[in-house]
Amino acid sequence: MTDPATGSTVAVAPSAFSAERKRQIRTEQIRSLYQQFPSTTTGSMIAGAVMLLGFWNQRPKMVLLVWAAVLCLYHAVRVRSYFRYCKATPEEQADPRWGRGYTLALATIGCIWGSAGLIMFVPESLPHQALLAFLLYGIAMVSMTSLSAYAPAFYCFIPLTLLPFTVRMLLAGGDDHLFLALPGIIVLLMALALGREVNKLITESLNKRFENLELIVQLRQQMQAADAARGEAEVANRAKSRFLAAASHDLRQPLHALGLFAAALDHKIRYPEVRSIVDSINTSVAALETLFNELLDISKLDAGVIEPHPAHFEVQPLLARLRADFEPEARQHGLKLKVAPSRTLVYSDPILVERILRNLISNALRYTSSGGVVIGARRRGDKVRIEVRDTGVGIDAAERERIFEEFYQLGNPERHSKKGLGLGLAIVRRLATLLDCPLDLRSAPGRGSMFSIALPLGRHHRAQSTASEAAPAPAGDIAGRFIVVIDDEEAILDGMRVLLGQWRCDVVTASGTEEALAKIGETGRYPDLIVADYRLRENETGVDSIMRMRNEFGSEIPAILVTGSTTPDRTLEAERGRFHLLNKPVLPDKLRALISLELQRSPAPPIGI
Numbered sequence: 001m002t003d004p005a006t007g008s009t010v011a012v013a014p015s016a017f018s019a020e021r022k023r024q025i026r027t028e029q030i031r032s033l034y035q036q037f038p039s040t041t042t043g044s045m046i047a048g049a050v051m052l053l054g055f056w057n058q059r060p061k062m063v064l065l066v067w068a069a070v071l072c073l074y075h076a077v078r079v080r081s082y083f084r085y086c087k088a089t090p091e092e093q094a095d096p097r098w099g100r101g102y103t104l105a106l107a108t109i110g111c112i113w114g115s116a117g118l119i120m121f122v123p124e125s126l127p128h129q130a131l132l133a134f135l136l137y138g139i140a141m142v143s144m145t146s147l148s149a150y151a152p153a154f155y156c157f158i159p160l161t162l163l164p165f166t167v168r169m170l171l172a173g174g175d176d177h178l179f180l181a182l183p184g185i186i187v188l189l190m191a192l193a194l195g196r197e198v199n200k201l202i203t204e205s206l207n208k209r210f211e212n213l214e215l216i217v218q219l220r221q222q223m224q225a226a227d228a229a230r231g232e233a234e235v236a237n238r239a240k241s242r243f244l245a246a247a248s249h250d251l252r253q254p255l256h257a258l259g260l261f262a263a264a265l266d267h268k269i270r271y272p273e274v275r276s277i278v279d280s281i282n283t284s285v286a287a288l289e290t291l292f293n294e295l296l297d298i299s300k301l302d303a304g305v306i307e308p309h310p311a312h313f314e315v316q317p318l319l320a321r322l323r324a325d326f327e328p329e330a331r332q333h334g335l336k337l338k339v340a341p342s343r344t345l346v347y348s349d350p351i352l353v354e355r356i357l358r359n360l361i362s363n364a365l366r367y368t369s370s371g372g373v374v375i376g377a378r379r380r381g382d383k384v385r386i387e388v389r390d391t392g393v394g395i396d397a398a399e400r401e402r403i404f405e406e407f408y409q410l411g412n413p414e415r416h417s418k419k420g421l422g423l424g425l426a427i428v429r430r431l432a433t434l435l436d437c438p439l440d441l442r443s444a445p446g447r448g449s450m451f452s453i454a455l456p457l458g459r460h461h462r463a464q465s466t467a468s469e470a471a472p473a474p475a476g477d478i479a480g481r482f483i484v485v486i487d488d489e490e491a492i493l494d495g496m497r498v499l500l501g502q503w504r505c506d507v508v509t510a511s512g513t514e515e516a517l518a519k520i521g522e523t524g525r526y527p528d529l530i531v532a533d534y535r536l537r538e539n540e541t542g543v544d545s546i547m548r549m550r551n552e553f554g555s556e557i558p559a560i561l562v563t564g565s566t567t568p569d570r571t572l573e574a575e576r577g578r579f580h581l582l583n584k585p586v587l588p589d590k591l592r593a594l595i596s597l598e599l600q601r602s603p604a605p606p607i608g609i
Contacts, residue, residue, distance in 0.1 A: 386453055
């Protein structure tokens with residue numbers, strides 16, 4: 001067994017084994033005897049035949065025939081017992097009676113061979129005495145190796161086989177007889193000593209075998225327990241992710257309202273010291289929006305609620321939109337953002353591809369202090385490789401796998417919030433896996449990095465425009481425009497009313513379509529724009545509200561759908577309804593730019609209804 005203190009293997013006396021272990025070892029020892037039974041029986045019969053032939057003319061034939069008949073009868077009984085054992089089940093073979101029966105049988109055959117040492121002893125023929133000694137000593141030595149697995153067996157058989165002949169030789173007297181008896185004594189002692197040592201080795205070997213089997217069982221149980229625990233953890237993680245994904249709307253609402261009120265407060269502040277506080281609030285809200293979006297995105301990916309909707313689409317509108325969105329940020333950091341024009345088409349989910357590229361560009365700008373970022377698409381056979389290159393700090397080879405782990409960031413040991421949460425590249429990898437598009441990274445420390453994704457080549461006749469094709473235009477003058485806001489959250493309505501009022505818009509707020517139509521009727525004006533939350537009361541959606549109001553006024557009124565969901569289904573609904581989709585929390589500057597864009601696309605309607 002193994003010493004737990006030193007880890008070394010030490011011998012254990014059989015008496016130290018547990019009762020169960022003793023039973024297991026005894027069962028295996030007895031099984032070993034029965035496994036060798038065919039060969040030992042065959043050898044015994046051959047030895048009996050040789051002895052019978054060798055002494056046929058030296059001893060009375062009737063005595064020899066009786067002895068041979070007893071030997072054959074014994075083996076016949078043992079053959080029957082052997083077949084019974086072979087037919088027994090493993091549980092039945094573990095019965096101690098098999099061991100006792102085999103010991104009794106060996107005591108019997110030991111007496112049969114021992115009697116041969118007396119019956120076939122020829123006093124006047126030294127050669128026949130030598131032959132008898134050779135046969136009996138040989139039987140003893142061969143049996144020692146085959147019977148030593150089970151100590152009671154050879155302790156019974158060997159002495160009973162050798163002692164009668166040895167004693168008979170000693171009683172005969174004379175140097176010749178002493179010379180033949182002495183090897184018998186040596187063989188007896190050697191057989192018993194060697195058999196004992198072999199038995200110890202076999203016993204320890206079997207003990208170690210069962211120890212290993214127990215360790216294997218324990219290991220399997222531990223692995224099963226670990227698998228069960230891992231499964232429970234995965235279920236809990238998926239449940240957590242599903243909760244975050246399902247609750248994203250409710251979680252975004254207070255953040256959305258906070259952004260609206262903070263922006264509204266900004267327009268009312270005149271004192272510089274107070275303005276700096278408000279600016280800090282707005283900066284924190286913007287950072288919180290980014291971190292919150294990343295956290296919810298990765299939760300939805302882990303929950304499996306995001307499904308790709310591939311389509312054939314042009315790459316150029318997507319690149320143009322990315323340039324429009326990120327160029328101000330690049331200019332603010334003193335960087336150049338270049339976008340190489342491309343006429344290629346790809347087949348993938350346009351929304352998820354855009355999300356990948358936005359995270360890659362944002363990451364490139366964050367880790368680039370001089371130079372710039374280049375975005376481009378290249379055709380390679382039946383694939384289109386979209387690349388984002390930067391002249392940033394680069395990534396060491398040892399870090400290239402870890403940067404795709406959650407919450408892992410380079411050069412941000414203090415976890416500064418301005419450098420994000422460390423989820424952007426983890427989201428990129430999950431999305432790339434979801435879209436089955438290979439993600440490649442090439443980088444050299446101090447020389448920048450290049451991230452790329454390989455997308456299937458698209459076909460022109462099936463190409464579609466990606467969602468939200470046009471980039472938001474700079475905010476223009478929206479004063480005097482009549483905007484209807486529909487949301488079931490009173491805090492959101494208050495925030496929108498204050499914010500739009502500061503932009504000098506005429507505003508009507510309502511919690512549902514019926515209330516909105518009633519208030520619009522009181523004003524006698526035609527709405528310029530509808531801003532509706534997706535989830536409303538009584539199972540009504542913002543899509544339903546927008547469509548009904550368009551039907552009521554007989555015109556496709558410009559509309560913005562605000563939602564806390566980032567699933568592709570919302571995007572498809574926005575495309576079908578020909579209105580813009582805006583995800584919560586909404587930054588006021590982005591909201592104003594989008595309102596301006598929507599109002600520019602549609603001429604002002606008549607003032608009266």
